[in-house]
Structure formats: structure tokens, C-alpha cells
Amino acid sequence: MEHAVETTLTVNGAKVTRRIEPRQHLVDFLREELGLTGSHIGCEHGVCGACTVRVNGEIVRGCLMLAVQADGCEVETIEGLSDSRELAKLQKSFHEKNALQCGFCTPGMLMAAQDLVRSKKKVSREEIRAHISGNYCRCTGYQAIVDAIDEVIQGK
């Protein structure tokens, strides 16, 4: 840890300061240093979207951002957005429509979906499919996920 860099960031509303190895990715930091295991690691090369978290209001791949780059940033994870109930509508809709099976992709999928919901655009099913096209789900046929997001966006 001789090259560790003191880094201060806000995670789910709480300020944390840690000495971080510069090579550590944000998702590894969240999981290993803070015990926030809701963000998952699926590919570690930015394709699958399982590690999607929100940094300063934008969704990012936790495996493509270094933790030290989050110095001074506001980071939000599935745990934080669940407790704040920001994801409550999507979670309810996902649950009722069985828009998950193993649940490994689900935190990242919800972060991506909420990004669309927050935009307040009335998007089509095709646009929903396009928006979550960076989030891999091997279990469902994506259809229930699209249905669940569509329901929240349409305000049904």
C-alpha cells in the first residue's frame, strides 16, 4: 500500500475516507473495502453491466472506473437507492413481473433502468431495449424486464 492515495468520497450519503491503491477499481473498492456487495462483478471489462453504479448522478461501470477517480464524488449503489426508496417502483414492478431470475444482473439492471426513468422521457419498448442493451441477463428473455420498466415509465 506504499502508493496508496488518500481518497474521500460520499457513498450512499455517508462520507468515507480511505487510503486506496490507485489500481483498485471502484466496484472492488465498494465490495472489498466497504462491504457493499450488492454491486456485482460479471466481466471486469465493461461489457456486462453487472457493476453499474451511479457517480455524480451518471451511471458508470464500476469495473471501468478507478476508486481514486471517485475522490470528491457522490457514489450511489443499489443498497443506497433501495434504502432511500428511489428504486421502490421499479423494484415492485420487477418483482410483480418476475423480471429477474438469479438476480445477479438485477442491481446493475435497476441502476440502468432508473437512469431512464429519471430522464422522464416517454420512451417506446424499443428504446427501453436499447437503453438496457449494455446490461447482460442470461436468465430471462429480457421481455419481463422491458415490461417492468415500461410499466414504471408509463406510470401504470
Next chain:
Amino acid sequence: MGKAELPLHAPGTKVDRGYIGQSVPRPNAARLLQGRGTFTDDLRFPRLAHVAFFRSPYAHAKIKKIHFEKASKSPGVIAVFDGPTVAEYCTPWVAVLAHLKGIKSPPQHAIAIDRACWQGEAVAAVVAESRTQAEDAVQLIEAEWEELPVVVDMEEALQGKKIIHPEYTDNICFKREHDTGGVDEAFAQSDVVVEETFHFGRHTGVCLEGRAILADYNAAEHSLTVYHATQAPHMMQDIFSRHLKIPEANVRVISKDVGGSFGIKVHVYPDEMATAAISVILRRPVKFIADRLESFLSDIHAREHRVKVRLAVKKTGEILAFDLDDLTAIGPYSVYPRTSGIEGNQVVNLTGGPYKHQKYRARMNVVFTNKNVTCQYRAVGHPIAVALTEGIVDLAAQKIGMDPAEFRRKNLIPDDAYPYTFPSGIKFEKLSHHQTLDKLLQVMNYDALQKEKNDLRKKHVYRGIGLAAMIEVTNPSPAFYGVGGARISAQDGATLRLEPTGMVTVMCSVTEQGQGTEAIFAQIAASAVGVSMDKVRVITGDTGVTPYGGGTWASRGAGIGGEAVLLSGRALRGNILDIAAAILKMEKAELDVRENNVVSVLTGEAKMPLAELGRVAYFRPDTLPMDFQSELTVTRHYTPRQYGFTFTNGIQASYVEVDPDTGFVRLLKHWCVEDSGTVINPMLVDEQIRGGVVQGIGAALFEECLYGPDGQLLNGNMADYLVPMSGEMPDISCFHIDTPTRQSQLGAKGVGEAGTAGAPGAVMNAVNDALLPLGARVTAMPFTPERILKALKKV
């Protein structure tokens, strides 16, 4: 027999099915939706060490010497291991089954000794205080190699000019021939013979959660607790016990949340066995999580078949005979303990499966190559058998100028022909091919769709419709593995316990991989006992807690585990009524359990809440008759015995558009009509079918593990190996015909593999239908734009 004891499908009865058939949400999904599940990599242990593997960079090479000096001194390193050291603690295995006559495979070690046989085979391990440190140290290992001749092509492997394993005289792992007799005569009598060679690319499961294991050896107890992302905890308990020489009762396998399996997580992996052995050696918990790159190199691959098929047909459309020659390559070892002979065996069993021809001949060779191993992955053999059958059937229909739906109708086994023995020897209890075909044509509006397709061709829009009828193996009996000597349980058990508050705890040996097992067990248990679903808790995936059983594979969870839960629930209800009768001083037959209460059968009047019955039974048994002992925990087991497999049937259709300029295939719509018997939760079943269809579409259009001539995997990452993402996937409509199996009270057949079984064939036929007016045809999956453009002679 009271009405509650009748089968759910008993004719003429109106049995209260409770939650069975209802689309209730899964109770256990709530934690996953908040990121509060517990996957194996989420566990935190004191003194946890992390292992990373040094893997062979060569497809075939002698390991002359491994230099660990630098790695051992790397920060955080606890220990380094080579093959012989780990072998002192973990015995090798040989994956053969007695009923696959002649199958052979050399002993395989947890870490390779002397020789690596595929690129990615683990040849050394580094244990460190963190995974990062372990990976750092792996980079510092230096090995001296002597490259050996490489066999990557399966035709070359079959020829046997280069032999992979020096103890053998050929590269053949297993071969099978089957002949009903009369095939040549049938071909001589036919009006038309069609022939085609199909190629099926090698692909893999790409579970989003990599393989995961945390082994925790307790030296004081000589006990091993393994947290394992697996589909078969009891099978793994047996294997850890036998190969690490720890008494079975001292081994406990716990599967927490598992991030997708699809058959990938039902096999014995050398690196996982090494992790368990290293925990024993180091006397501390050790964790291994396969990262994505090593998943591509070491998770089982599947398929890779070259199949030549011939069909003899009369001008009237009657199929007379199938003649099959299948060649499949499995890598250097048969995978333990299920063997790698099963997929080819399934292709022989299932080819031509929906049809009523009587003559069938098949030849099948399974060969070794220097690529990663292959084994059973979702729908094992079905996608190949269905696609080659339906592909050649379409070609025959085309040759004699008959509509493909009509051609199928003419040849499908009649719905009143059951029980039926198919020419490959498999037996069908009751299938509904004609009902599913009729339903499919109706829901997809077949005639109108054909007209739309034909009209669009005049505007140079090339659309195609593809059908794929199928049969599927579900609910396997011991005939699948047990008879061959594998210690793989075909039976499963469920324990139900009424808690003092009137809640019901269910413990079942079938595991949850996300498909909704725990939810359907809660539905069945609630319905069988007579409680509301919120009163039920389900525990699976712990050999220390649940009854013994096989776990999740071969579409068996609902049909076998579900039946055990039903039988156990009914027994518990009976025991509850014994206590109620004693407390209320009434006859048992006058009482029933409904909506958490003991009620009068006649009036439905609530006599006593189950919470009160529980209080008396557990805390005031002194008030019960002197000779009465309540039994509020019951266990029941179930084994399917009457048929080797409970076959299901279904049919799929795909509607696609091919762009002849780019070779891209656009999926417009997909339909599936499935007969899986009693459907317990339609919502879960439908999305599981859709997920399976999407996996099958991946096989048809995107996914292939590409190897160079030197045996190097060329696309082992998610950027280069394409998987289906939401943007390209169509909406998929699911429909059902319900023909319950009469073997069980529940009547459920399996459904988990149906989508994957049929989709590749349906998509292939749709693509070829679209290409037909352009004079092109594709037969090698996946149908990439490059292959389609080549077929169109544009590149």
C-alpha cells in the same frame, strides 16, 4: 381416500389446487432486488485466503519445470502449489459410466501433472491474502514447456493420425451405433431422399456469476464446509468426501444464491477441487472465483457437432426413415462425473423424435481434442437433434412441394398413440404434438403470416418463417446416471415442519438457481397443507439441512422436487388433523385445514387457528391424550420410476428478416407452445421459456468459441464472444397445452430447457426460408453475417 389425496389431475374431481397454477411473485426475489442476496463471492470470513491459478498457455505441452521462486516472495503470498503436491490430498478421477459401453477417459487431476492438454488448464496455484496479490504472484511464475502435437479439428481427431493420450491407440472417447434394421430397404422404397450436413458451433454458458467456491476446512473436526455455487450440493458432498478422504458426514455443501447455472455449475472442475484440497492443506478458508477470462477457458463448453443426416420420404409426405452420423469433440477429458458422452448419446436418442417413422439408424463418435472440455449444458443434445431433424424435415417438405406445417402434421406421432416406443428405444407416456401444432398455427396466424412474407418478397424484403417441433427429456429416473454407477441421486426429498406459530418451513434437496424453485415449493406446500403463502419459508441448498437429493438439472426440479413437497405437505396436513381431532375431540374425517385454520369439512367453519394447534402441540402436549405423540415434521421422497424420462413436447416458430446486403438477421417474433403438464406458476414458466429461447437464439446467431489451429481460444471475452442482449431480442409469446404426467400426483413435467432446445432449429429454418428465393442456404451455426453473405456468394 379424502379428496385432498387425489392426484391434482384426477379426472372428474375438483381438487382444491390452491396456489398451483397461479402467477404469484417469488418471495425470495425481494432480497435480490435490493442487492441483498448472498452470492458466494459476497461471503466474508476471518483468515480467508484467495487462490489464483497459473494456466497453460499451450493447448498441449509437457510441463518440464515450474519456477515458483519469484512468486513465492511476492507480497501477501501464503503458499504455492503444483500438481503433485495437491494430488497428495486430492485423488484423480475418471469420468465413465457403465451404461455408456466402451467410454474411456484418462485420470484427471485437480492440477495438471507432467502435461497440459488444453489452453487454460490449471498447472499451478498461488494462495495469497487477497485475490489481487495472488494474481500478481501468478504473473511471476515461470514455466519451462515442451510443446506437443495439437489436435483441434474433430475430423482429424477421428482419423487418429495424432493420438492425444499416449495410453490409447485412438482419440475416440465413446461411440454408439443404433439400428432398427430395414433402413436401407426404407431408402430403397422412398420417392425422395434428402441429405444435409449440419455444423453446430462450440459455445458456452456465460453465467453472469463466474464459478465460485469457498472451502473452509476445520482441522480439529476433520470437517469441510464448502460454500459452492453449484446445482448439485449432495453430489459435490459425495465427491469432496471421496476425493479428499473426509467422511461424508463431515462434509457440508452450502449453496447460497447462485448467479445462473444452466448446466455449467453441475460438474466437477479441477480448479474447484484444488481449492478444496488447498483449504485442507492450509487449514483455513480458501476462496476461488473464476473471472470472466478464465470462465471462457475453463467453464465447460458444449455442442461442437458435425452431423450428417439423410431422410427417406414418400411423395405423399410420409417419412420412412432417418439415417444419422454424428461426430462431436469434447476436449481432452470426459467431464466428471456425468461424462461427456451424454450429449452425443442424446442426439442419437432424440433425432426424429416427434415423428412416427419406424426405421432409424445412427452412428455417433465422441472424440478427444486439445480444446477446453465440453459437457452437459442447458438442453444437452436437444438443440442439435431438434435443429437437424427440423432442418432436414423442412428440406424434405420443400423437395416434395408441401407446406412445412402440413408436412409435420402428416408425420407427427398421433395424440392418441400413447404410450409409444420410439425407434431409438425411448418411451413416451403421453405427448400432444398435434394439439401444440394446431395451437401454434392459430396463435401465430400462420396463413396470414405466410401471405405477408410472400407479399413482401415482391418488394425484395426477405422474411422467413421457421418451425421446430420437439421432444424433451425431463424428470429423469435413475436410468440417466445412477444405473451407470454415478453417485448422482435421481430421487429428491422434502421435509415440512409446522412451526409453533402456524408457519411452515420447507426444506428440499432441489436447489434454487434463480428459476423460482423456492417459490413453486412455497406454492405447493401452502396448497397441500392449507396455509397462505406468506406462512411458508423455504430452505434449499444445504446438505446439512435438507433431505438427500439430486439438485437442479435435466428439467427435474418441479416434477421431482415438487412432487416430494406435495407428498410431504399432504402428510403434514394429515398429522395436523390427527392433533386437531385429539384437541377438538372430533373425528379426523370431519376436519380439514384451510387458510391457516382447522375447519369443519362440512361447514367450512373455523375450529382452531394453526397457531393455536402449534402452541398446544409444542408447549402443552400434557393436555393431549396420554398415548398421543404429535408429529409436525414430516419427510417424503419421490423417484420417477415408471418411465426412464418424462418426455415433454412443444413446438416453436420464428419469424425473421434477412438483409441480403449485410447478412444481418432481424428477429421479428418468436412463439412457443409447450406441454409441460401441470403448470405451477405460469409467469415463472413463461419467462424461463423466454430465457431459454434467447439462449437458443444466441446459439443460432451469435455464440461460438473460436479456436486457432494451435488450439488457442481466439475470442475468450465478452467483447469478442457475442451473447444476446436486449436490443436484438424479439418479443416471445408462450402458450401451453397441459397434459399432466400420470406418474405423479402433481403431474408436472420439466420446462427449464424447452426454449433452448427448440429455438436454434426454428431460427435456422426461418433464416433458410428467407434465403430460399435468393438461392442460398446455411447449415453451420452460428449464422453470422459473414456466413450468410458467403452463402449468398457476396464475400
